[in-house]
Amino acid sequence: MYSFKNDYAEGAHPRILQALMESNFVQEDGYGGDQFTQKAIDILKQKLENTEVDIHLLSGGTQTNLTAISAFxxxxxxxxxxxxxxxxxxxxxxxxxxxxxVISVETEDGKLNPAQIKEVLDLHTDEHMVKPKLVYISNSTEIGSIYNKRELTDLKEFCKEHNLLLYMDGARLGSALCSTENDLKLSDISTLVDAFYIGGTKNGALLGEALVICRNSLKEDFRFQLKQKGALLAKGRLLGIQFYELFKDDLFAELAQHANDMAAILRAGCSAAQLSFLIDSPSNQIFPILPNYLITELQKSYSFLIWEKVDSTHSAIRLVTSWATKEEEVRSFVKAIKQIVDAKRVI
Amino acid sequence: MYSFKNDYAEGAHPRILQALMESNFVQEDGYGGDQFTQKAIDILKQKLENTEVDIHLLSGGTQTNLTAISAFxxxxxxxxxxxxxxxxxxxxxxxxxxxxxVISVETEDGKLNPAQIKEVLDLHTDEHMVKPKLVYISNSTEIGSIYNKRELTDLKEFCKEHNLLLYMDGARLGSALCSTENDLKLSDISTLVDAFYIGGTKNGALLGEALVICRNSLKEDFRFQLKQKGALLAKGRLLGIQFYELFKDDLFAELAQHANDMAAILRAGCSAAQLSFLIDSPSNQIFPILPNYLITELQKSYSFLIWEKVDSTHSAIRLVTSWATKEEEVRSFVKAIKQIVDAKRVI
Amino acid sequence: MYSFKNDYAEGAHPRILQALMESNFVQEDGYGGDQFTQKAIDILKQKLENTEVDIHLLSGGTQTNLTAISAFxxxxxxxxxxxxxxxxxxxxxxxxxxxxxVISVETEDGKLNPAQIKEVLDLHTDEHMVKPKLVYISNSTEIGSIYNKRELTDLKEFCKEHNLLLYMDGARLGSALCSTENDLKLSDISTLVDAFYIGGTKNGALLGEALVICRNSLKEDFRFQLKQKGALLAKGRLLGIQFYELFKDDLFAELAQHANDMAAILRAGCSAAQLSFLIDSPSNQIFPILPNYLITELQKSYSFLIWEKVDSTHSAIRLVTSWATKEEEVRSFVKAIKQIVDAKRVI
Amino acid sequence: MYSFKNDYAEGAHPRILQALMESNFVQEDGYGGDQFTQKAIDILKQKLENTEVDIHLLSGGTQTNLTAISAFxxxxxxxxxxxxxxxxxxxxxxxxxxxxxVISVETEDGKLNPAQIKEVLDLHTDEHMVKPKLVYISNSTEIGSIYNKRELTDLKEFCKEHNLLLYMDGARLGSALCSTENDLKLSDISTLVDAFYIGGTKNGALLGEALVICRNSLKEDFRFQLKQKGALLAKGRLLGIQFYELFKDDLFAELAQHANDMAAILRAGCSAAQLSFLIDSPSNQIFPILPNYLITELQKSYSFLIWEKVDSTHSAIRLVTSWATKEEEVRSFVKAIKQIVDAKRVI
Structure with a gap:
C-alpha cells in the first residue's frame, strides 16, 4: 500500500536528520536564542532579499496562523x-x-480577489458587525491553485487602499513557487504581503514553519505572543537547524520541485487515461475525476482521499505528492490506471 | 564555557535520533494516527499500570498546560x-x-498543601469572585523540591472533598521520581491526580510531553482541544517515536537518574566547600549560596543563572543538570569551587 | 416625522415607570438579591407553568446571548x-x-429546520473541525417569521437525538406568541428548548431580558457567568420591577398584541395598495416591496429602514411596530400610501 | 432595619425618574444615537473642560472595566x-x-504609587512573562481612600515615562471629588489619566457609568467594543437622560456631597464614642472598629458589612452612605452607638 494521502507521511529529509545528529551535543541557549536559529533567520533574510523583516520559527500551521492573527x-x-x-x-x-x-467567501478556484473582498466590506458597515481587517490567503491554496504576481499585486493594492492586512498561509509555498505556472519569486512576497509563513513541515522538515512579518507595525513584542500561545520551543534549535539546512543551499526548492515533478507525472498519466480534473491545480495536489470502479481498484494498492462525489458513477480524488514521493511508485500508479482503464474498455 | 543553565541545552539522546533515522521513510498517517504514537501510548499505559487513562502527546509544557487547563x-x-x-x-x-x-499562594518550598488551598477557598465565597477549581502543582517544583506520597495523597483527598481538580505539571517528573527522597512510583500518580504530564523535553527528547488524563469526565473530545490550540503536529510520529524510545526499556528513568547523580555531585561539592543552600532540592536543580567573588570566578568558565541576591556579599545561583551533563564537567566545577574557596582562605 | 424604524424608539410603558417611582426608596440588596427580582422570577415561573427552570434577568440581547452561550x-x-x-x-x-x-446556514424564511442542521453535522466529521453543539434560533426571527409548535417540536427531537442544545433568542418572543399564526403557548417553550430568553427591551421595558434555563446541566454557577460578563446590575431591582410589572397581569401580552395589531393594519394597507411582501411575516415586522417613488415620498414624513433593493425600481422596506406605536400614525401612513399610489396612477 | 450596606440600595434620584417620565414618548434612534446621549456627552465635555475626549455611556462598572481594558x-x-x-x-x-x-500589589491604603509599580516592572523582564501595560487605580479606592493631585500627577508622570496606560475606576468618583481632603477637580482628571469613568450607579442613577477616553490612540472603533461586549443598550437614551440630569446643574456633586456629609456625621459619632478606624477614609465609606457587643446590638436595627476581625473582641465594620441616605437615620445610628457604649460603661 503506497500513500498519496498527504505530504507529511514520512519523517524528514535525510540531510535534516544528519544536521540534527551533527549538532546534537553543542550546548545552546533555549527558546530560539541559539546560533542555529540565528543562522536560519539570516539565511532566510538573504533569500528574501529583505533584512527588514522579522522572522520567527514555529512548529505548525495552525499554531502559526492563530499566533500571528491574534497578535495582529x-x-x-x-x-x-x-x-x-x-x-x-x-x-x-x-x-x-x-x-x-472568520468571514468566508465562496470561490471556484480557492483564491480571493479584490471584488470578492469588496463585497464583504460593503456588507460590514457599522459597529453592529465585526470589522473585516485581515485578508487570509493560502499559496498554494487548499485545492492546489496558485496566485500569480498580478493577482497578488492586485490584492496588495486593494488591501493598502482599504487599510486591510494581507496574510499568506504558506504551508505549501514551496510547491507554489516551483510550479511551472508560477511567476513569483520568494523575494517578491515580502514586498507584497504584510506577513506570511514558509512551510517546512510539508516540504522536508520534521516540523516547522517560518513566519515572516513584513509590516513594521506588526512586529512589536511578537515573542511574547509566541510564548503565550505555547509556540516557543525550549529547544528552538530544532527548528533553526532544519530551516538552515533547508535554505543554506536550496534544498527547500529542490524538494518542492521534486514534489511538483511527481504531481506532473500523475497529472499527465491521468490525462493520458482521458480523466478530467475537478480543478486546474499546478502544484503538488491534483484532483482527478475517476470512475468509481477505478477508485475501487486503485484502493487495493494505494491510499488517497476521496475528495467529493461528482456524479453517481464518478468521484474526484485527491493525490498529494511530496519531497519523499518515490518516482517508481508514481509511475506504477500511472501504469495501474492505464491498465485498469484499458481492461475495462476491452470488456 | 560549560553550561549549567538549564536542562534543554543539548539536542536529544542519541537513541532517539537513531529511532528517528530508522523510521524515517515509513509512511504513516498524520496527526497522531501513526503506529509509533500508538506504541508510545501503549507502553506508557503499561508503565502507568493503568489502561483506563487517555494519553496525548504534545510539544511543550506551556502548550500542554494551556490546552489541558482551558479544556478542563x-x-x-x-x-x-x-x-x-x-x-x-x-x-x-x-x-x-x-x-x-491563576490565584497564587506564597510558599517557602514551592509546594502546595491543603491548608494553603483551604485559605484560598475561604476567601472565594460567592459569584463576585472566580471559583477556584483546579489545583496546579509541579513535581519536581520550579525550585527543585518534590512531593512525597503522603503529601500527594493529602492533596488528592482534599481536592476530592472540595470538588477540585488536581493537575500535576511533570516537566521534570523524571528527576522527581528518581530522587533519593522520592517514595512515589510512576504508577501511583495516575491514581492520585486528575491529570498530569510526563516531560520529555527536559529528559532526553527533542521535544514532547505526554499528557495523561486520569479522570473520565475530562477525557471527552480532547483531540479537538489539541487541534484548536495548535498542538496537533502533522507529523505526530515525531512525538510517538521519541516517547516509545524513552519508555520501551526505561531510558527515561536512566536519563533522569543521570541528571540527579550529576546534581548530587554538585551538591556534595558545594557542601564540602561549606556552602549552604537556598532550599533543600533533592532533584536536578540545586540552589547553593555563593560569595560573590566565587560567582565571578566561576563565571569565567561556566554559565548558570544567578537566582537571587541573599545579602550584600552573597547570592544564590541555580545549577541544573540533565541527561546530557558530563560527569567530567561536573567534577571540574566542584574542583574549581574548592580551589577558589581555598585560595581565598589562604589570603 | 414618525418612526417605524424599530421597536425601541420610545422609553417604557408608563406602568413600568410608575412602578419604578413607587418602589424608589425601598432599600434592597444589590445584584438581584432584591424582593422585586424574586417576585419577577416567581411570576415568570408561574406563567411558564414550570418551577424547575432557573431564571436570570439581564440588560440586553447581545449580553444575554454571549453570557448564556459561552457558559453552555x-x-x-x-x-x-x-x-x-x-x-x-x-x-x-x-x-x-x-x-x-458560529456556523451559518442560508435560509429563505429565517428559520432553521432539522434537514439544514443535519447538513452541517454531516460536514463536521472530526477534530480538525469545530463540533456543532448549540442550535440558535430566534422567535420571531430577524425577518419576522415565527416557529409553530410542530416545527419547534421537530427541532427539539432532532437536537435531543443528536445531543445538541436548542437555544431560542426571544428578543421579540412577545410578538411571536401573539401572532395570529402562532400555536405555541409561553408554557410550551420551556419544555421544547434548553434555554431561551423573553425580551423585555422590545416589548415595553426600559431594558431587560429574562433568560430561562430549562436544562438542569446548564444551570450550575450561572450567576458567576453573569458577573464575569458584566451582566449583573448593582441595582438588579431595575430589572425585577419591570418584569414583575410586565407579567403580573399580562401587560406583556397586551403590549405585544398591540404591536401586532398595528403591524396588521400596515400589512392590510400595503396589500390594499397592491404591494407585495419580501417575506410572509406574521409579527411586528413587515417587509413590503415599494416602488422607489413611493419610498421617496413616504420618507418625507416617516422614517423606516430600506431593507434591500429588489429591482431597479423597487425596494423592500422594513416597518416595525411596537407597544408604543400610535394607531393614528399607522392609519395616516396607510392613507399616505394609498394617496401617493393613487396619485401616481392618475398620472 | 436601616441599611448602611452599600450605596446602591435605593432606586434613582427623583429628578432622574422625572426626566425619564418627561422624555418617555419622544422617539429616538437606538444604541446611543439619541439626542439625550448627545446632550449628556456635551455637558460632560463642558464640565471636564475638554472637548477632545471621547465619552461612552455604559451600564455598570465591571462592564466598563472589561470593555475598556480589553480594548486597550x-x-x-x-x-x-x-x-x-x-x-x-x-x-x-x-x-x-x-x-x-491582573498583577496585584499589596498596599496598606488601597492606593498605588510609582515605587510599587516600579517593583512590578522590575520583575517582568522578558517574553516569558506578561508585559505590564495598564495601571488600574480606583478613586475613591475600594477602602474609601482618595488620591490627591500630587499623587495622581506622580503616577501620570511615571506611567508616561514607562509607556504605561493609567486608568481610573471612578465608580465612586463623585464621593472622592467632594471629599474635604480632595484637591482634584473633575477637569483635572482628563489631563492626568488615559481613561477613566464617572460612576452614576452609586451616585443617584438607576444605572450608568460614563467612560471618558482621553488618549487619542485608545479611541478608535470603541463603539465596536461596546457592541461586542454586550454594552450597547438598545435604548441608550436611558443612560443619556440620566447623565444629562446628573450634570446639567451639578446634581451629581450635590448627591456626592450629601453622601460624604452623612459619612462625616457617622465618622464624628464613632470618634465621639472613642472608636478608632481601620483606615482613614475621607469619603462615603468608613471602617470603624467596634467591640463585638456593640456590633450585635446595632445589628438589631441596622444592616452593614462586617469587614474584618481585628481581635477576639473587636471587628471593623463598613458603613456606606449615599445620595439617598437619610440624615435622621444617620443621627439615630450615632445616638444608638453612644447609648449602647454608655450603657456598657455604666455596667
Whole structure:
C-alpha cells in the first residue's frame, strides 16, 4: 500500500536528520536564542532579499496562523478567507478561539480577489458587525491553485487602499513557487504581503514553519505572543537547524520541485487515461475525476482521499505528492490506471 | 564555557535520533494516527499500570498546560498555584489568555498543601469572585523540591472533598521520581491526580510531553482541544517515536537518574566547600549560596543563572543538570569551587 | 416625522415607570438579591407553568446571548445559526469573542429546520473541525417569521437525538406568541428548548431580558457567568420591577398584541395598495416591496429602514411596530400610501 | 432595619425618574444615537473642560472595566492593580476572561504609587512573562481612600515615562471629588489619566457609568467594543437622560456631597464614642472598629458589612452612605452607638 494521502507521511529529509545528529551535543541557549536559529533567520533574510523583516520559527500551521492573527488584530477585527480556507474549516475554530470571526467567501478556484473582498466590506458597515481587517490567503491554496504576481499585486493594492492586512498561509509555498505556472519569486512576497509563513513541515522538515512579518507595525513584542500561545520551543534549535539546512543551499526548492515533478507525472498519466480534473491545480495536489470502479481498484494498492462525489458513477480524488514521493511508485500508479482503464474498455 | 543553565541545552539522546533515522521513510498517517504514537501510548499505559487513562502527546509544557487547563475549566473557574508556579509567572499569561485567573499562594518550598488551598477557598465565597477549581502543582517544583506520597495523597483527598481538580505539571517528573527522597512510583500518580504530564523535553527528547488524563469526565473530545490550540503536529510520529524510545526499556528513568547523580555531585561539592543552600532540592536543580567573588570566578568558565541576591556579599545561583551533563564537567566545577574557596582562605 | 424604524424608539410603558417611582426608596440588596427580582422570577415561573427552570434577568440581547452561550459550550463547540441570525451578523462577533465559531446556514424564511442542521453535522466529521453543539434560533426571527409548535417540536427531537442544545433568542418572543399564526403557548417553550430568553427591551421595558434555563446541566454557577460578563446590575431591582410589572397581569401580552395589531393594519394597507411582501411575516415586522417613488415620498414624513433593493425600481422596506406605536400614525401612513399610489396612477 | 450596606440600595434620584417620565414618548434612534446621549456627552465635555475626549455611556462598572481594558491591551499585556482592586478580586475574573492577567500589589491604603509599580516592572523582564501595560487605580479606592493631585500627577508622570496606560475606576468618583481632603477637580482628571469613568450607579442613577477616553490612540472603533461586549443598550437614551440630569446643574456633586456629609456625621459619632478606624477614609465609606457587643446590638436595627476581625473582641465594620441616605437615620445610628457604649460603661 503506497500513500498519496498527504505530504507529511514520512519523517524528514535525510540531510535534516544528519544536521540534527551533527549538532546534537553543542550546548545552546533555549527558546530560539541559539546560533542555529540565528543562522536560519539570516539565511532566510538573504533569500528574501529583505533584512527588514522579522522572522520567527514555529512548529505548525495552525499554531502559526492563530499566533500571528491574534497578535495582529484588535478584538472587533475579523478575518476574510475563502470557505475552503484552512483557518475557516480545518483548524477547529482556532482563530475564533482567540476571539476573532472568520468571514468566508465562496470561490471556484480557492483564491480571493479584490471584488470578492469588496463585497464583504460593503456588507460590514457599522459597529453592529465585526470589522473585516485581515485578508487570509493560502499559496498554494487548499485545492492546489496558485496566485500569480498580478493577482497578488492586485490584492496588495486593494488591501493598502482599504487599510486591510494581507496574510499568506504558506504551508505549501514551496510547491507554489516551483510550479511551472508560477511567476513569483520568494523575494517578491515580502514586498507584497504584510506577513506570511514558509512551510517546512510539508516540504522536508520534521516540523516547522517560518513566519515572516513584513509590516513594521506588526512586529512589536511578537515573542511574547509566541510564548503565550505555547509556540516557543525550549529547544528552538530544532527548528533553526532544519530551516538552515533547508535554505543554506536550496534544498527547500529542490524538494518542492521534486514534489511538483511527481504531481506532473500523475497529472499527465491521468490525462493520458482521458480523466478530467475537478480543478486546474499546478502544484503538488491534483484532483482527478475517476470512475468509481477505478477508485475501487486503485484502493487495493494505494491510499488517497476521496475528495467529493461528482456524479453517481464518478468521484474526484485527491493525490498529494511530496519531497519523499518515490518516482517508481508514481509511475506504477500511472501504469495501474492505464491498465485498469484499458481492461475495462476491452470488456 | 560549560553550561549549567538549564536542562534543554543539548539536542536529544542519541537513541532517539537513531529511532528517528530508522523510521524515517515509513509512511504513516498524520496527526497522531501513526503506529509509533500508538506504541508510545501503549507502553506508557503499561508503565502507568493503568489502561483506563487517555494519553496525548504534545510539544511543550506551556502548550500542554494551556490546552489541558482551558479544556478542563468552565469560564468562571480558576487555577490555584504557588507564586513560583510556572503557569503563574513564566508562561506569559497563557492560562489567562484562555480566560482563566491563576490565584497564587506564597510558599517557602514551592509546594502546595491543603491548608494553603483551604485559605484560598475561604476567601472565594460567592459569584463576585472566580471559583477556584483546579489545583496546579509541579513535581519536581520550579525550585527543585518534590512531593512525597503522603503529601500527594493529602492533596488528592482534599481536592476530592472540595470538588477540585488536581493537575500535576511533570516537566521534570523524571528527576522527581528518581530522587533519593522520592517514595512515589510512576504508577501511583495516575491514581492520585486528575491529570498530569510526563516531560520529555527536559529528559532526553527533542521535544514532547505526554499528557495523561486520569479522570473520565475530562477525557471527552480532547483531540479537538489539541487541534484548536495548535498542538496537533502533522507529523505526530515525531512525538510517538521519541516517547516509545524513552519508555520501551526505561531510558527515561536512566536519563533522569543521570541528571540527579550529576546534581548530587554538585551538591556534595558545594557542601564540602561549606556552602549552604537556598532550599533543600533533592532533584536536578540545586540552589547553593555563593560569595560573590566565587560567582565571578566561576563565571569565567561556566554559565548558570544567578537566582537571587541573599545579602550584600552573597547570592544564590541555580545549577541544573540533565541527561546530557558530563560527569567530567561536573567534577571540574566542584574542583574549581574548592580551589577558589581555598585560595581565598589562604589570603 | 414618525418612526417605524424599530421597536425601541420610545422609553417604557408608563406602568413600568410608575412602578419604578413607587418602589424608589425601598432599600434592597444589590445584584438581584432584591424582593422585586424574586417576585419577577416567581411570576415568570408561574406563567411558564414550570418551577424547575432557573431564571436570570439581564440588560440586553447581545449580553444575554454571549453570557448564556459561552457558559453552555466547551472551547471546541460551535453554534449553528441562520445567516440572518442576530448572533451571526449583528452582534460584532460577540460569540466569537468568547471563543466559539458560529456556523451559518442560508435560509429563505429565517428559520432553521432539522434537514439544514443535519447538513452541517454531516460536514463536521472530526477534530480538525469545530463540533456543532448549540442550535440558535430566534422567535420571531430577524425577518419576522415565527416557529409553530410542530416545527419547534421537530427541532427539539432532532437536537435531543443528536445531543445538541436548542437555544431560542426571544428578543421579540412577545410578538411571536401573539401572532395570529402562532400555536405555541409561553408554557410550551420551556419544555421544547434548553434555554431561551423573553425580551423585555422590545416589548415595553426600559431594558431587560429574562433568560430561562430549562436544562438542569446548564444551570450550575450561572450567576458567576453573569458577573464575569458584566451582566449583573448593582441595582438588579431595575430589572425585577419591570418584569414583575410586565407579567403580573399580562401587560406583556397586551403590549405585544398591540404591536401586532398595528403591524396588521400596515400589512392590510400595503396589500390594499397592491404591494407585495419580501417575506410572509406574521409579527411586528413587515417587509413590503415599494416602488422607489413611493419610498421617496413616504420618507418625507416617516422614517423606516430600506431593507434591500429588489429591482431597479423597487425596494423592500422594513416597518416595525411596537407597544408604543400610535394607531393614528399607522392609519395616516396607510392613507399616505394609498394617496401617493393613487396619485401616481392618475398620472 | 436601616441599611448602611452599600450605596446602591435605593432606586434613582427623583429628578432622574422625572426626566425619564418627561422624555418617555419622544422617539429616538437606538444604541446611543439619541439626542439625550448627545446632550449628556456635551455637558460632560463642558464640565471636564475638554472637548477632545471621547465619552461612552455604559451600564455598570465591571462592564466598563472589561470593555475598556480589553480594548486597550494587546494579548500579552497585563494590568497592575492593588490586591483590593475591584478588577482583581470582585469581578469574577472579568479581565482574565478577556485574556489579560491582573498583577496585584499589596498596599496598606488601597492606593498605588510609582515605587510599587516600579517593583512590578522590575520583575517582568522578558517574553516569558506578561508585559505590564495598564495601571488600574480606583478613586475613591475600594477602602474609601482618595488620591490627591500630587499623587495622581506622580503616577501620570511615571506611567508616561514607562509607556504605561493609567486608568481610573471612578465608580465612586463623585464621593472622592467632594471629599474635604480632595484637591482634584473633575477637569483635572482628563489631563492626568488615559481613561477613566464617572460612576452614576452609586451616585443617584438607576444605572450608568460614563467612560471618558482621553488618549487619542485608545479611541478608535470603541463603539465596536461596546457592541461586542454586550454594552450597547438598545435604548441608550436611558443612560443619556440620566447623565444629562446628573450634570446639567451639578446634581451629581450635590448627591456626592450629601453622601460624604452623612459619612462625616457617622465618622464624628464613632470618634465621639472613642472608636478608632481601620483606615482613614475621607469619603462615603468608613471602617470603624467596634467591640463585638456593640456590633450585635446595632445589628438589631441596622444592616452593614462586617469587614474584618481585628481581635477576639473587636471587628471593623463598613458603613456606606449615599445620595439617598437619610440624615435622621444617620443621627439615630450615632445616638444608638453612644447609648449602647454608655450603657456598657455604666455596667
Amino acid at each position: 488584530l484588535r478584538p472587533h477585527e475579523a478575518v476574510i478567507a475563502t470557505s475552503a480556507g484552512h483557518v475557516f474549516t480545518h483548524e477547529t475554530g482556532a482563530i475564533e478561539a482567540t476571539g476573532h470571526k | 475549566l468552565r469560564p468562571h473557574e480558576a487555577v490555584i498555584a504557588t507564586s513560583a508556579g510556572h503557569v503563574f509567572t513564566h508562561e506569559t499569561g497563557a492560562i489567562e489568555a484562555t480566560g482563566h485567573k | 459550550l466547551r472551547p471546541h463547540e460551535a453554534v449553528i445559526a441562520t445567516s440572518a441570525g442576530h448572533v451571526f451578523t449583528h452582534e460584532t462577533g460577540a460569540i466569537e469573542a468568547t471563543g466559539h465559531k | 491591551l494587546r494579548p500579552h499585556e497585563a494590568v497592575i492593580a492593588t490586591s483590593a482592586g475591584h478588577v482583581f478580586t470582585h469581578e469574577t475574573g472579568a479581565i482574565e476572561a478577556t485574556g489579560h492577567k
